[in-house]
Amino acid sequence: MEINSLFPPSLATPDHIVLAEELGFKSAWIYDVPVSFADTGITLAAAAARTKSIRLGVSVFTPHLRHLTMNAALIAHLATIAPGRFDAAIGAGFSSAAYLARKPAKWAEIEEYVTALRTLLAGGEVDWEGAVVSLMHSPVTGITFPVEVPLWIAAHGPKGYATARRLGAGVITNTRHGHNPVPIDGLCALTFGGTVLDEGETYDSPRVIEAAGPNAAMALHLGEQGPLAGTDEARGYAQAIAAVDVRRQHLETHRGHLIDFNKLDRPFVTGEVIRRGSRSGTALEIATQLRRMEEAGATAVFYQPGGPDIPRELRAFREAAELRHQIPALPVPEPAADQEVQHA
Structure with a gap:
């Protein structure tokens, strides 16, 4: 492989x-x-x-x-x-x-x-x-x-x-x-x-959040169709994006997609989201x-x-x-x- x-x-x-x-x-x-x-x-x-x-x-x-x-x-x-x-x-x-x-x-x-x-x-x-x-x-x-x-x-x-x-x-x-x-x-x-965790490092450590968070945030975007289905984080993100002007939701959902956090993603990117939403x-x-x-x-x-x-x-x-x-x-x-x- x-x-x-x-x-x-x-x-x-x-x-x-x-x-x-x-x-x-x-x-x-x-x-x-x-x-x-x-x-x-x-x-x-x-x-x-x-x-x-x-x-x-x-x-x-x-x-x-x-x-x-x-x-x-x-x-x-x-x-x-x-x-x-x-x-x-x-x-x-x-x-x-x-x-x-x-x-x-x-x-x-x-x-x-x-x-x-x-x-x-x-x-x-x-x-x-x-x-x-x-x-x-x-x-x-x-x-x-x-x-x-x-x-x-x-x-x-x-x-x-x-x-x-x-x-x-x-x-x-x-x-x-x-x-x-x-x-x-x-x-x-x-x-x-x-991301590959260092010895003793946890999913919610600052380095892990920064390294894996943008990728894991994609799981938030997938909502109930993704690996975070049924979680508080997925529900919270869904409510946050629903509050955005419908004409701009497509922009705010994908702002920073896969490369950086955006202001909607960041509050919901927890250690559990990293664990379930990425392959860290x-x-x-x-x-x-x-x-x-x-x-x-x-x-x-x-x-x-x-x-x-x-x-x-x-x-x-x-x-x-x-x-x-x-x-x-x-x-x-x-x-x-x-x-x-x-x-x-």
């Missing part, structure tokens, strides 16, 4: 990707939410120029944020400057759609979108929104076709998994959104957010989680570090990941029914 990294991009992310390569992470992907994070293309271009072997990627491109040709052109450019080491994930969109007060794309749209992307990257033309479109880069630009890029589908339920199977694509998923740790055969990557734990506990994922069939884990000291988080997680090789084989739990939840 590959140990990979995943970042909500900031201006410091290229530095962190360089470190991830030095530490032995196989891939470094970033989120694509341009109204909230540093620019996707600029961040990965900077990282590509400073790295040699680590794979780079985006998770996820969605139909909402840019025209089909704009995403295809960005993929072509990044794949050209990082030859043989660029991946692109496509998803229905949760956060990215919510920022625009829109609903996630339907899976039929995603299937059509991926098919069109593949055609454009192969150098072909497609009928899109009433027009014939293509990528028309002259060889003088340095970008030539076809462009070969592995495509992944971000999915968290049976409809998304079925779409990935039909497209012959890998799946990247967040197991906190459903019950089955590995939903399909083949390439399946699991996201992993949290001791090095041995995290190693055990990773060993269980590996034995269940996961082909990769994407770790998202958080807080003010990203280098510390990367180093600690990489060390914990190595411990999994020292853990005896673990029984794989029986899977429960799938749960369909969208997330960008």
